[in-house]
Amino acid sequence: MMSISNEDQAMSVEERILDAAADCVLAFGVDRVTLAEIARRAAISRPTVYRRHPDTRSILAALLTARITHALDAVPSAGVGRAPLVDRVVGVAQLVRRDDVVMSVLRQDPNLAMSYLSERLGTSQQMLLDTVAGEIKSAQDEGSVRPGDVRQLAVMCLLITQSTILAAQMVEAILPADDLVTQLTLALNGYLAP
Template sequence: MVSIGNDDEAGEPVADRILDAAASCVLAFGVDRVTLAEIARRAGVSRPTVYRRFPDTPTILAALLTARIVGVLDTIESRGTGRVTLVDRIVTAAGRLRQDEVIMAVLHTAPELAMVYIAERLGTSQQILIDALAGQLKLAQDVSVDDRVRAGDPRQLATMCLLITQSAIQSAQMVESILDSEALATELAHALNGYLAP
């Protein structure tokens, strides 16, 4: 997991241990039954130690989701600057996020929390993804004609790519009998390539 703390107890940053414990609680109890006391117990730290890093359980859960989403992005190598390579990276990230038990647990067991980031406001991880993707799209607008991204504001293009991909991740379970994982990835790639092509 991505380290978000620089204090170290027992060989692992305390903030990382807290997030790992929160992930364990989400999987064991569901989002609604996660408590700060149980997170502290599983992390092997006191409640005041948790409070020094996070003011409350929702903040811990938001940090957990951000760390997991950004962590997936960090594990996927960029193998070029063209549109096809960029779309492949997005599709790969979507597949890995759909396989993440914690992210899927939040989507499926805490819809009210998920809806905040689907319909009300951009979360930290979404902002990070948009910024990273906008930079890559800008580069892909300047490559050879065959593999170029169309003209347009890179941040707007990135935001639309986020919406398309986020929708595919959220709804994958609902359409699984029609689009299995492989078919979903193929169709998502077609959708993104079609949207981004000149």
């Protein structure tokens, strides 16, 4: 039987499930992630996993949400205005693009990626929109972002950034990582400028 360390006991069951799922994604690839292996790695029973998630797809969606939320939290706002707003969006994009778990899920499970990215606004996307819309409103009041519906402006920032993250690998020979950051910054600044 597996022993549970003090560190494991301090983590919530959900955190243990998501950490185990991330380990499985990196170890086996998305297609071979199973609820049984997640339960084993999290040192909990399968029924405990099933009570929280009906299938691996829902666990992977929750994992993406948690990782993207973590990226947003890791890049706090640096002030009011277009420049700090753009810097934050680009910083979050860089963290997401460098996250092996997120990128593995998006690349290895195109159906989940399409559902998560194009069929509906998920929890993490809604959270990002709310955050960016709030910062756009503050920057509009300060005068560094053009007038317009803050939700619409935030949606376009999300679409620009999301497509940049997804296509970065495809265009890496033309637009290496540092240049990609520069161009994304220019695109967002240009779009939001008064």
